[in-house]
Amino acid sequence: MTFQELKKQLKKDLSDSPEVKLAVIGDTATQLLSTAIKGYAYAEDINLDVFDADYNQLDEQLFDRNSEVYSFDPKYILLFMSSHALYYQFCKLDIDDKLRFADFQHWLKQLKERGVLLAVCSKNEEKIAKEPFEAHPDMVLRLEDISIFVAN
Numbered sequence: 001m002t003f004q005e006l007k008k009q010l011k012k013d014l015s016d017s018p019e020v021k022l023a024v025i026g027d028t029a030t031q032l033l034s035t036a037i038k039g040y041a042y043a044e045d046i047n048l049d050v051f052d053a054d055y056n057q058l059d060e061q062l063f064d065r066n067s068e069v070y071s072f073d074p075k076y077i078l079l080f081m082s083s084h085a086l087y088y089q090f091c092k093l094d095i096d097d098k099l100r101f102a103d104f105q106h107w108l109k110q111l112k113e114r115g116v117l118l119a120v121c122s123k124n125e126e127k128i129a130k131e132p133f134e135a136h137p138d139m140v141l142r143l144e145d146i147s148i149f150v151a152n
Contacts, residue, residue, distance in 0.1 A: 003032070006039025014047035023051040023074035025061050063100040076116060105140035112145055119148040126151035
């Protein structure tokens, strides 16, 4: 389907269908991707409610439990950021922010326990992409928490 065809799918009335919540958060603009995902869902008659964070709002949305994404309470989250970059960004944080980052990882683990699949898709080599999960003691998430791990 073309992007225009996907956008047309959004005109369907799926209000009688159960709602599924998805949050899309990234360190890049994700609005077009969110629209396309929602269009595909509507084409399959899935009533998908998408929270799309503003550009480059990763820290604000993920580290603050009072943020919009926490209030939205999604069943699924698509997070776009390199695991390696995420960890090294964590290393630069002060102690309060590191505690919030740990809280965020615990929240992800809770989502996993509720049946949400955590996935990593990295353009890095596999060894580099896995390093934060395997070698850094401050990381709460470990490889066994990740259901799908894809690296180049």
